[in-house]
Amino acid sequence: MADPLRPSLMTKMRASLAKERDAMVLEALRAAGKAAYDEMMYADQAREQLAADGRSVWDAPRSTGSLLVAAWNGYVLQTLGERFLDADYAAGPRTVGYVPAVTFDQVSAWLSAVEGWVSRARQARVNPDYDIALELSLPAGLPEWAEERTCPPEHLSALLAAVPPLRQHIDVAIYGLERSGVPEEQQAAVNRLKQLNAEATAAADYAEALRTDRHDARLHELIENNLKNALEIWFHVGQLAAMPGLLTRYESLRLAARPDVAALPGGHRFDPWCLTDRVTLRRWQTDKQAKEAIAHLWRNDPDPAATLALKVELDEALADGDVVLYRTRDGSSCYYECPWAPLYEVRRPLQIGGRKLRVLQQFTLDVSAQGGRFRRGIVVGPFEATEEVEY
Template sequence: MPDPMRPSLMTKMRASLAKERDAMVLEALRGAGKAAYDEMMEADRVREQLAAGGETLWDAPPATGSLLLAAWNAYMLQTLGEQFLDADYAARPGTVGYVPAVTFDQVAAWLSAVEGWVSRARQARVNPDYDIAAELTLPAGLPDWAEVEPCPPEHLAALLASVPPLRQHIDVAVYGLERAGVPAEHRAGVNRLKQLNAEAAAAADYAVALRTDRHDAKLHELIENNLKNALELWFHVGQLAAMPSLMAGYRPLHAAPRPDVATLPGGAHFDQWCLTDRITLRRWRKDPQARAAIAQLWRDDPDPAATVALKAEIDAAARAGDVVTFRTGDGSSCYYECPWSALYEVRRPVRLGGRQLRVLQQFALQAAAGPGAGAFRRGIVVGPFEATNEVEY
């Protein structure tokens, strides 16, 4: 493979025509982030040392769990970043050293976060009193996923390639937690941790089993959602296995919903108004322009299953009390744009549609065709929201 740090003139020309971005910064981050592997090796050594001495992580000083947790986070972020770069280079050998903008943003989010975790792992090495849980809210979540429709095939290949090494390390960490014995009062927490690991593994196995040589957008989206769910769960499982005291206050991620095909367009139970605010629903149903707009929305949507799944995510968060419906000062309860989603306010930190939302942040669901082919917008639109008389059909 050509050296990505020394692209030829022809490579630069091809990349310019394809509107790809120079990956020099990403490669520099990749090189610096290899320190994550050293910290992971040190974490493995510490686990072996604990087991040899008959100690458990509940007996160890806070710095031990801090080292293991920070090392895992650094390792996973470094692995994901490298897999995405390598998958893009393999898919586009003519532009090695350059990547599409969405790949650049995603890899940058991961690799730029590695240094902070490596630093904390090294602090834990030298200060036996260091407690990362006193500094950060844990377990931390993965950086936001870069949203693009459709997801590039090489991103899916990278996600699939990242599963085996991450899964192996997680299995070692969970086994190490039980190796020296689990105090009776912590057995329920460890059982819950093993359940989370099994949930992640099942999502990954399901995604792998769905692979086919033929490309199908809906199948591609289903595989991607399951892999993302598995990786987000494993990111948490690794931290909980490193610092099992966190299990006491842990609130699990919402699993990626798998919509019933009967609730999708053409299905027996499809409701074209399923995304619309319930309070104002009668108004929109009586509006001929709104009826035409909502029908056109579903015709334009390239992946209705993903849209329905996003709404199911929000509904699950509402049932859990993580979010509540919201009204503006004048009593408005819906977003101004078709499909006129309800407005929501966050009560507890939550991740929806791949986006981390903070307490009191306002948001609504967005699903709308943009200008130009392939410009469908699906995701979370964030407030603050104000009253308006404008209506976007």
């Protein structure tokens, strides 16, 4: 196979005609994310050490459970990202180093999330007091699936290729729960976990049985949905097997946010900069173009109450610790376009503005009156530093 980091001129031309995206960033993320395999090795060793000591995950230190959870999540995400890249290159050897936009978005979402889990696995290895469950709401979900009306056929090959290694690790994890004996009061939890695993296994087996040499769009979608369902369940099962106490935890629903009427445009507490990042606020307030852009935004907002309700909803999540403010590696703290909203990272899964957000997912407010059409919602990362500014 050609080197994806050194595409030829002809490869670049073919990729351009096919409207494929350069995978250089993805390859860099792949290389860095291989640390997830090391953490998985440490996690396997930790399980074996528990057995050698006559213990199990039921009475393991919280740091050990934290290592098992973080290592599993990083391993799954790295495996999925690599399988998708390899499947695309195998299916299109003439454009190795470039991938379709939907593949780029999906792989980027997975591989960009690996770093956070690797970091937490390492923290758990060096700090015997570390408890990941105090920092994040678990079990975490997979990053959102990149949606496309017609997904490339190689996506199915990639999903199928990811099933065997993940399935094997799940079997080992569940075996580890039972081999040292299950406390009587925890047997129901183990039964529930085995039921979840059976559900995922059935979905994967059914998808495999549906495969045929002929391509059919409806069959493709059915196989894909079953595989996605299996992988999402296994992602949870791996975390629950690492910290079985999580089976008894549930998240409460968040009440709908209500905007302050006095804070609406025309009200005595209205702040046109209320959506703007506080760290960089002074910069925008002294920028003539920025002030004009903010005024234009509010003049063209057909429903300011809905915009402020979204902001209140986000502020409540921030106050509750469900999300935290986020900075890129170079210290950037806001989105590049008006109203230059702050960046956030999810600590507990939640829903804002109708958008489901997952643990460690980066996002920001997306409010714009450009192009004659108002836009209001959430845009998700990962985010990268840029010198571009859009007014």
